[in-house]
Amino acid sequence: MRHFFILLKHELRMLMISPATYIAAVLFLCLMGFIFWAILRSMVNTPEDVLPAVRFLKVFWIPVLFVVPLLTMRSVAGERNDGTLGTLMTTPASRAAIILSKFAGAYIFYMLLWFITLGFPKIAVEFFPQTAVGSGLLSQSSVLGSFLFLSLSGVLFISIGIFASSITRSQLVAGMFCFTALFLVIVGGQQLSNISAYGADMTEWAKSLVDYFQVFGHLDDFSRGVLDTRPFFYYLSLGGLLLGLATLVIEAKA
């Protein structure tokens, strides 16, 4: 545990001094700022029944697809390529502590970026106080639910990135693998539900299985305040499994 904290501190420090981190952060915030602006703009004329914050978080997958690979591709692959992973493994720190610290570093930064986006509604209210929708922009309950979803799904997404990074020494391959896997998890689940919608007769268990992989469905539930244990189990177990596999991979090929 002691090694974990030492490594995590080191990891956060390295993230802070790495230019890739800032590029990812700037890209993320610019894109999300633009999306938020576009949503507000479209809501000016047409009445909507969903809150802008909820609609905003619905497009969470766009930044996830590029920020997660950018944040995680270097973590293990880069260290393996430089050879510093080997020197790290000659210390008494356990493999699990190494992988967990990499995960925790990227996860903390990922969540930090999402928390910064909470500033967008604040800025909107600050600059346009006359728009009377201030409370609607930052509805606490739906934002809380959505952030719970983001923090939960983030465990799986970052774990995918760490696992992708652990199996190769090329950052490029790690990034591509991570992108593809994230695409499969996020969009693939959606497509499964499309199939189930077209195919008329789905047995009950098949339907519940398809629902289990519905990332967008989970977001809907969370933002409406419906907390189900199944998504918790899905994201945490799969995330844990991938981190475990990553630990075994670095154990086998340092």
Next chain:
Amino acid sequence: METNHSIYVKNLTRYYGAIAAIKNVSFNVNRGEIVGFLGPNGAGKSTTMRILSGLLPASSGSAWISGTSVAQNPSEVKRRIGFMPENNPLPEDMRVVEYLRFRGRLKEIPGRKLRASVQDVMEVCDLARTARRKIIGTLSKGFRQRVGIADALLGDPEVIIMDEPTIGLDPHQIQGIRKLIDSLRGRLTVVLSSHILPEIERSCDRVIIINRGRVVASGTSAELREEFLPGQRFQIEAEASEDSLMAAFSNKGIEATLLETIPGVEERTLFNIRAEGNGLLGHQLIDALAQGEGCTLHSLAPKEPNLEEIFLAATKRSWEETIENKPTANMIKEENKAKKAEA
């Protein structure tokens, strides 16, 4: 398990797929000894070192560091060794002192001793004044090697394993590193590998030569000299033909073998010969040449084979032969002693 050895390796084998990188490697290193690991590229030096440091599991066989099994208790072993891997990988964008403190924490140096320990190793490696706050990426190769060695020294390990610490350094830097290694003599057990043979010969108490994944020779350079290139060697500069030279020796009853003839200047020729004899052999050779017909001696000098020649002889001879099935110089000596004692 024998505890008086700092490193004890028995029948270590490691396969990469179907290829054996090392096969039945056995050796031991005593406490406080500096041992050089020699071998051509791909001989299995790095593999052996990586197994010893717990980075790589062995396919079979066993290794102990200070009485602790590497396979059974890797984390304990890692507390006892300082390892500097090949090419000395370092994070480019950290400062030297920051990096060493980070490594010190990972090596479980208590917080209150950390600053002092880091300062100590920086003093030993001559980093404290010049490179303390420098970013590692901007350091010269020599300083980077020093940072690697400082890292290996951190945390007072009992055993230090360095994979090619002097690779890519200029002669001044090599000398600096050699002095550094000398300063560790007696305090720590040091295992280092190198391609540079004079380097190993100067800084190591003992040499282990490894070829094609097998230990082919082990001992001090004197022992190896006796084992692989026995007899005394001389370089003679004389105005003589090969025949007249050999005739002069045989007249005096000296058994000599001509190894090499090098044409010299002004009728002179350089002869490298090997002969059996005691400490007076030099005098006898001079006498023989003085009385020999058609021989004018200009100079005669004993020629000790260097490690390079021993290395070439050992690796050539070792094609399939291993040290296990062949008596070493020590064993022969002891046998002879025993025979004498009996007589």
